[in-house]
Amino acid sequence: MSVKLKDIAEVCEVNVSTVSRALRGDPRVNETTAKQITTKAAELGYSPNLAARQLVSGRTLNLWLLIPDLKLTIVQEPTQFLSEFLHANGYELLITLYHNNSEKFQHLLEKLSQNVADGAFIIPTEYDPKFYLPLLQKNFPLVFIDREGFSGENTTVTTANKQAAYELVKKCHQAGAKQFILNFEFENNAGRNRQNGALEYICARQLPFSVWPQQPPLSCTNVPTAIIGSSGISSENIVLSISGNVPNAKFIIGNFDFPPTILDKTEKVFVCHQNFSAIAKTAGQLMLDKIQNISNAHKTIEIPPEGIICVK
Numbered sequence: 001m002s003v004k005l006k007d008i009a010e011v012c013e014v015n016v017s018t019v020s021r022a023l024r025g026d027p028r029v030n031e032t033t034a035k036q037i038t039t040k041a042a043e044l045g046y047s048p049n050l051a052a053r054q055l056v057s058g059r060t061l062n063l064w065l066l067i068p069d070l071k072l073t074i075v076q077e078p079t080q081f082l083s084e085f086l087h088a089n090g091y092e093l094l095i096t097l098y099h100n101n102s103e104k105f106q107h108l109l110e111k112l113s114q115n116v117a118d119g120a121f122i123i124p125t126e127y128d129p130k131f132y133l134p135l136l137q138k139n140f141p142l143v144f145i146d147r148e149g150f151s152g153e154n155t156t157v158t159t160a161n162k163q164a165a166y167e168l169v170k171k172c173h174q175a176g177a178k179q180f181i182l183n184f185e186f187e188n189n190a191g192r193n194r195q196n197g198a199l200e201y202i203c204a205r206q207l208p209f210s211v212w213p214q215q216p217p218l219s220c221t222n223v224p225t226a227i228i229g230s231s232g233i234s235s236e237n238i239v240l241s242i243s244g245n246v247p248n249a250k251f252i253i254g255n256f257d258f259p260p261t262i263l264d265k266t267e268k269v270f271v272c273h274q275n276f277s278a279i280a281k282t283a284g285q286l287m288l289d290k291i292q293n294i295s296n297a298h299k300t301i302e303i304p305p306e307g308i309i310c311v312k
Contacts, residue, residue, distance in 0.1 A: 165197035185228030236260035
């Protein structure tokens, strides 16, 4: 039989409201009385009714992080920092996978509208406002990480991608690159901003470039070529594709977060490390502000990267 508040109250010879306050840490309860109540509750094996507590407070103290898969760097790195930050502020972070599936994603958003969490962080691959409209109409706290969830006003924390890509191209150019192959995704704002930053540097200096795979590749024979992209793996695939036809090609690579695994076919490799700790903590604080109604402002916050290092 489960232990109820009234059972503890009878043993401690106090009323039920005093027991309830003591177990919540309410400072109005005398310290000696509170200690007696919490000790006796532990001895009796009392477990709080979380569902009932939620009904009273209107809070679950849970926050969701919706992610497309577990392989993304932007998932692996900030999740730990975000979980630690939220735990220190009394919230638990629940990781929810939608497997890059639109129907699954929409189903999870519908569940969120049923008050299963106090707010949600989202790393989106869906950018249609219709997915988010029911939650927005309820003023449900949403914070997007890395990419904007839809075109328009929303709260997003991301890297200062345009400036980061500009500096990445600059490093490769200073290392001897004479032409550039750009390999950024276009479906989200992070990729578009990176491409714009890269093009700003390249076009200002009238350097040759092509956009992979939309445009024909440049001739890489005896011309040091920089491959600039988000992923070390995709840059590596481009190197392997071109070097199969141009054995003497010289490559310089600039990408985000992790270098390619094959370095013997490259002259130099530069990696821009995003500041995932700052991204996570900023996103966490924005969420707490939304929940506590401190701020409902929609804004995009860009976090400068930790820096660009040469790994070869």
